[in-house]
Every structure is written in C-alpha cells, then in structure tokens.
Amino acid sequence: MIPNAFDYIKAGSIEEAIQLMQESDGEGKFLAGGHSLVPLMKFRLTNPGKLIDISSIQELKGIRQEGNRLIVGALTTHKQLYSDALVKENIAVLADTARTIGDMQIRNRGTVGGNLAHADSAADLPGVALALEALMEVQGEDGKEVIDIDGFFLGPLVTALPETSVLTSISFLIPPSHTKSVYLKYAHPASGYAVVGVCAIAGVGEDGRIDFVRIGINGVADVAYRATTVEQALLGELPTAESIQRAAALAAEEGEIGNDLFASEQYRRNLATVYTERALSRILL
Amino acid sequence: MTCKKNISLSVNGVTRQAEIEPRLLLAHLLRDELNLTGTHIGCDTSQCGACTVMVDGDVVKSCTVLAVQADGKEVTTVEGLGDMEQLHPIQQGFWEKHGLQCGFCTPGVMISMIGLLKENPNPTEEEIRDALEGVICRCTGYQFIVSAVQHAAQLIAEGNAVKETTMSTGEGR
Numbered sequence: 001m002i003p004n005a006f007d008y009i010k011a012g013s014i015e016e017a018i019q020l021m022q023e024s025d026g027e028g029k030f031l032a033g034g035h036s037l038v039p040l041m042k043f044r045l046t047n048p049g050k051l052i053d054i055s056s057i058q059e060l061k062g063i064r065q066e067g068n069r070l071i072v073g074a075l076t077t078h079k080q081l082y083s084d085a086l087v088k089e090n091i092a093v094l095a096d097t098a099r100t101i102g103d104m105q106i107r108n109r110g111t112v113g114g115n116l117a118h119a120d121s122a123a124d125l126p127g128v129a130l131a132l133e134a135l136m137e138v139q140g141e142d143g144k145e146v147i148d149i150d151g152f153f154l155g156p157l158v159t160a161l162p163e164t165s166v167l168t169s170i171s172f173l174i175p176p177s178h179t180k181s182v183y184l185k186y187a188h189p190a191s192g193y194a195v196v197g198v199c200a201i202a203g204v205g206e207d208g209r210i211d212f213v214r215i216g217i218n219g220v221a222d223v224a225y226r227a228t229t230v231e232q233a234l235l236g237e238l239p240t241a242e243s244i245q246r247a248a249a250l251a252a253e254e255g256e257i258g259n260d261l262f263a264s265e266q267y268r269r270n271l272a273t274v275y276t277e278r279a280l281s282r283i284l285l
Numbered sequence: 286m287t288c289k290k291n292i293s294l295s296v297n298g299v300t301r302q303a304e305i306e307p308r309l310l311l312a313h314l315l316r317d318e319l320n321l322t323g324t325h326i327g328c329d330t331s332q333c334g335a336c337t338v339m340v341d342g343d344v345v346k347s348c349t350v351l352a353v354q355a356d357g358k359e360v361t362t363v364e365g366l367g368d369m370e371q372l373h374p375i376q377q378g379f380w381e382k383h384g385l386q387c388g389f390c391t392p393g394v395m396i397s398m399i400g401l402l403k404e405n406p407n408p409t410e411e412e413i414r415d416a417l418e419g420v421i422c423r424c425t426g427y428q429f430i431v432s433a434v435q436h437a438a439q440l441i442a443e444g445n446a447v448k449e450t451t452m453s454t455g456e457g458r
C-alpha cells in the first residue's frame with residue numbers, strides 16, 4: 001500500500017515546525033515516529049499534503065524529574081520510556097504500560113507524544129496518562145500553554161491541541177510512595193490494541209482506609225476517560241472485596257461506550273467492570 | 286506535483302544515494318531501488334514483520350518507515366548479516382535448528398531476533414516468544430525458531446568466550 005503523494009520537510013526546531021505548519025494552509029501534519037500516521041496514510045484514510053518531520057528536534061527529547069513529577073519529552077519512544085531508570089523507579093506503571101504496547105519494532109519507533117496526540121482510545125497510554133494527571137505541555141503560535149489531560153481528549157482521534165501547536169512534553173504525577181499501581185489490558189487478539197485497558201493507582205492510609213485512588217480507562221469508550229465515580233466510591237472505604245466490587249460496577253459510567261463487530265456495548269461495559277475490579281483487587285487486597 | 290528528495294544513507298555499510306518521492310517506503314527503497322530483495326513485504330497492516338530491518342541499531346518495520354526518515358541513518362538488512370562462507374550466528378542457528386520452512390518470514394525474524402539478542406544475550410524461551418510478537422510465521426509453529434534463537438545465543442556466547450581467551454593469552458595477535 002502506497003500513500004498519496006505529499007511534500008516532506010524536516011523541522012530543526014519547535015519554532016520552525018510551528019511556522020512550517022502555519023505556512024501549510026491546513027495541509028500539514030506533524031510526523032514523529034509515524035507509527036499511527038503512516039499506516040493511516042498507506043490506507044489513504046488520511047491524506048496530508050505535507051509532512052513536517054519533527055523527529056530530530058532535540059528539545060522534544062529527554063526525561064527529567066521536577067519535584068513530584070516526571071517531565072517526558074514528546075519524542076521519547078515507548079522503548080526509551082520503559083527502559084528509563086527515572087521512570088522505572090518513580091512511576092513503574094508507566095514503564096510497565098509502555099512495555100505492553102504493540103511489539104518490539106513498534107516500541108522502537110512509536111513515541112509518547114504521538115501516542116497521546118493521536119488520541120486513539122484503543123492505545124495504551126491514554127488511560128495511564130489520565131490516572132497520572134498528565135499535563136500536556138504545548139507550544140504554538142501564541143507561545144506556551146499547558147493543557148490538562150482531563151480536557152485533552154475530545155473525541156476519537158480529536159484533541160484540544162491547536163492545529164499549529166506542537167506537544168513538547170508530558171508531565172506525569174509521581175504517585176505518593178504508599179500507593180501501588182497496575183495497568184491491566186485485554187488486547188484485541190488480532191491487532192494487539194486494547195479492547196479494555198485499566199490503569200489503577202491506589203493507597204491505604206494509616207487508619208486502614210483508602211486515601212488515594214486514580215483510575216484511567218481506555219479502549220472501551222470512544223474516548224479514554226477517568227473513572228471518577230469509581231474513585232469517589234472507594235475514597236475513605238476499607239479495601240475489601242465487597243467495596244471494590246461495588247465501586248468497580250460503576251466503571252463504565254463515565255464513558256461513551258463503543259460498539260463494533262468484535263465487542264458489543266454490553267460486552268465492553270462488562271469488560272470495564274471486570275478489569276477495574278481485577279486491577280483494584282491486585283493493588284488493594 | 287510534489288518535490289523529490291535526495292537522501293543518503295548507509296545500507297549494510299555502503300553509502301547509497303537516491304532521489305525519491307517522500308511517499309516511498311523504506312521497504313520499497315530497499316527492494317525496488319537498491320535491489321535488496323531479502324527484505325520482504327507480507328502485509329498491509331504493519332503486523333507481519335517480514336520487512337524488519339535495523340535502523341541505527343534498532344529493529345523496525347521498514348514498511349512503516351518512510352525512506353526519507355532513514356536519510357543519514359545506518360540500515361542493516363538480511364543481506365548485511367553473513368554469507369555462505371561465514372554465516373552470522375543467527376543464520377547458523379536457523380540453518381542448524383531448521384528455523385525456517387518456506388523462508389518468507391525468515392529475513393525479518395532473524396533481524397528482529399538480533400534486536401532481542403543485542404538487548405538480552407541470554408533470553409529464556411518465554412522472552413524469545415515475547416520478542417516474536419512483532420513477526421508472523423505461517424509455517425514453523427515457532428518452536429524451531431525458538432530453538433534457532435537459543436542456538437544462536439549459545440554460538441554468540443561461545444564466540445565471545447573464544448575472543449576473550451585469545452585476548453587474555455595474547456593468542457592470535
């Protein structure tokens with residue numbers, strides 16, 4: 001399969017990338033690892049007139065810690081993410097999740113920024129990013145801004161990222177040290193993408209009650225979402241099989257649950273509940 | 286009309302130049318322009334891994350990389366491994382342990398397994414099967430591929446051991 005013809009240009013800096021995008025009159029698309037974009041272009045599901053390659057912009061690379069957050073450059077590959085000592089030590093669930101993406105070859109090329117900017121609910125990073133209260137650091141025509149992950153995913157493959165803006169880095173919360181976390185995925189048997197993926201982070205205070213809980217769910221709904229009703233149902237509760245089951249039953253509440261040939265809406269709702277229950281049991285019981 | 290691009294890359298240690306359309310995939314550059322037909326194309330969905338090559342030491346699916354993205358990079362294909370006189374340990378492993386039947390998947394499988402062995406010189410069976418996720422073989426049922434990779438790992442370890450002893454005893458200088 002061969003994409004439609006397009007022009008290609010490499011941007012040397014973030015400013016240049018933004019300018020090239022402005023000049024492209026809506027024809028342009030940024031190219032990072034190309035592992036979501038190129039497959040779509042091969043099927044001619046998208047036909048940009050110009051690709052602006054941002055993959056060699058140094059400022060978009062690197063991982064560093066700032067207080068209780070890790071700042072991950074948008075161009076960090078999935079492989080770099082799960083191999084990085086800072087990530088493994090501080091946010092193990094982020095490393096573990098990156099390790100479940102696609103296969104070895106995909107993880108060598110695909111980037112964290114591309115994964116989130118692509119906003120495919122079946123991808124693995126959106127749920128974890130929601131649970132880790134990600135802040136999307138963006139640079140555009142009017143300078144820098146930060147977009148909260150809660151308002152970032154607007155629809156399937158649609159984000160709040162302005163068309164001429166570059167996602168420069170993503171800031172992830174380092175969960176409090178008394179918490180545990182897990183990402184559980186039921187992968188589509190053919191594609192390997194998530195039919196459901198649940199990232200749960202939770203901890204129990206000195207009084208034995210749950211005092212911290214974050215749940216991000218991808219795959220089942222058109223847009224990945226944070227399951228705040230489940231979180232609220234658990235806060236202040238004792239971590240028991242019953243309290244977890246009661247809360248997990250609310251896992252599909254906040255999502256616009258999808259429906260396709262492989263998985264009906266009812267089946268997806270059930271998957272969300274079952275995987276949320278399993279994830280919470282894994283870290284709380 | 287879109288502009289063609291001039292690119293220059295190293296393929297199996299040889300510098301190659303080409304004037305190409307940006308939409309040309311790396312797999313097609315290798316096969317159609319450079320006549321390196323050992324890199325195969327087995328699917329349209331980036332799933333089969335028959336097209337796997339190394340770019341700057343990382344294993345990637347060349348059907349999902351634009352040739353322009355490989356500009357200035359070092360590419361290794363199956364033709365760059367060994368020859369009949371001197372097989373690469375991974376080729377030796379596949380040869381001795383019957384790691385192939387029709388052979389269509391083999392170039393991509395061998396390159397991707399070099400990627401595994403670079404990271405993990407002594408993988409368990411489970412780790413080998415996990416790393417095979419990115420390739421599809423319709424013939425072997427994977428068992429002989431696993432044996433071939435284990436054998437290759439052993440050959441590489443033995444080779445390194447020989448190198449170390451010759452270095453420390455000063456033999457072969």
Ligand SMILES: Cc1cc2nc3c(=O)[nH]c(=O)nc-3n(C[C@H](O)[C@H](O)[C@H](O)COP(=O)(O)OP(=O)(O)OC[C@H]3O[C@@H](n4cnc5c(N)ncnc54)[C@H](O)[C@@H]3O)c2cc1C
Pocket residue numbers: 029030031032033034035036037038039054074075100101102103106109110111112113114115116117118122123124125161165166167168191192193194330331332349
């Ligand atoms: C066979 C296969 C299997 C896969 N399996 C999985 C899986 O199991 N789980 C999973 O999560 N993913 C999977 N993926 C997707 C993979 O993770 C992608 O690499 C990733 O989603 C996109 O990253 P990229 O760098 O390749 O982005 P690209 O394809 O380069 O870009 C994707 C989109 O994001 C935009 N973009 C990229 N970077 C930026 C930026 N910095 N600023 C603004 N816009 C930007 C681009 O313009 C484009 O619209 C799979 C891909 C393939 C081919």
Ligand code: FES
Pocket residue numbers: 325326327328329330331332333334335336337346347348349
């Ligand atoms: S041809 Fe590249 S993955 Fe199938």
Ligand code: FES
Pocket residue numbers: 384385386387388389390391421422423424425
């Ligand atoms: S040997 Fe035939 S596909 Fe693998």
